[in-house]
Amino acid sequence: MAQGLIEVERKFVPGPDMEERLQELGGTLERRVTFRDTYYDTSELSLMRSDHWLRQRQGSGWELKCPGVAGISGPHNEYVELTSESAIVAELFELLEAEEPEIAGVAAVLGPLKLQEVASFITTRSSWKLALSEAHEQEPLLRVDLDSTDFGYAVGEVEVMVREKAEVPAALEKIFSFSRMLGVPAQEKAPAKLLVYLQRFRPLDYQRLLEANSSSEATGDLTS
Numbered sequence: 001m002a003q004g005l006i007e008v009e010r011k012f013v014p015g016p017d018m019e020e021r022l023q024e025l026g027g028t029l030e031r032r033v034t035f036r037d038t039y040y041d042t043s044e045l046s047l048m049r050s051d052h053w054l055r056q057r058q059g060s061g062w063e064l065k066c067p068g069v070a071g072i073s074g075p076h077n078e079y080v081e082l083t084s085e086s087a088i089v090a091e092l093f094e095l096l097e098a099e100e101p102e103i104a105g106v107a108a109v110l111g112p113l114k115l116q117e118v119a120s121f122i123t124t125r126s127s128w129k130l131a132l133s134e135a136h137e138q139e140p141l142l143r144v145d146l147d148s149t150d151f152g153y154a155v156g157e158v159e160v161m162v163r164e165k166a167e168v169p170a171a172l173e174k175i176f177s178f179s180r181m182l183g184v185p186a187q188e189k190a191p192a193k194l195l196v197y198l199q200r201f202r203p204l205d206y207q208r209l210l211e212a213n214s215s216s217e218a219t220g221d222l223t224s
């Protein structure tokens, strides 16, 4: 697969005092932003069913999240994020087993690959930066995003971006220790905004995803 940064993150349910708590813990508010995410897939959800997530984010462009490689299980997610259009196009053609065109941007291959919009919603986000130890300035930064959507769902995430698979365990350690400081219950798993959107507004698609996700079949709910 093409190279990209690895996103290691843990989602949580943000309480009403979360911003104050972040400030107490030395967090700095980097920005407040509002953006629309539009997700694309085939009518059979071929991408999502194989744990690949293609979206266009207003102000940032195209992004494909591909399943990570560290294989550590727990209440966290680990995805390789592709943001270069050529890398995304190459990955899409490989996944969907189609012949790759010479040169094309993502928008140009949506039609040929039968990718269509499956979800679109607006997020208002406050992004926080945490410098846990000043002694290690080279270490990847811990970030916290507090998101609320235009369909009434709010979720937080503690995140570290790393370059190498070998850095994932240390990133996870940081995420879990900071989550404890934030007061996030050890096994709490908050669902992704997109999954809540599909469950509410595209229940048949949600059901399809559920069927594809064998590990969630036992609980019968991807959002729990």
Ligand SMILES: Cc1ncc(C[n+]2csc(CCOP(=O)(O)OP(=O)(O)OP(=O)(O)O)c2C)c(N)n1
Pocket (backbone or CB within 6 Å): 051, 053, 065, 077, 079, 157, 191, 192, 193, 194, 195, 216, 222, 223
């Ligand atoms: C139970 C379960 N939960 C999550 C997933 C993964 N997943 C579901 S939707 C989805 C795509 C959306 O990812 P997410 O991190 O929720 O989006 P967002 O926070 O807006 O993007 P950021 O700004 O951090 O880049 C993923 C990776 C899964 N396969 N199964």
Ligand SMILES: [Mg+2]
Pocket (backbone or CB within 6 Å): 009, 157
């Ligand atoms: Mg995220």
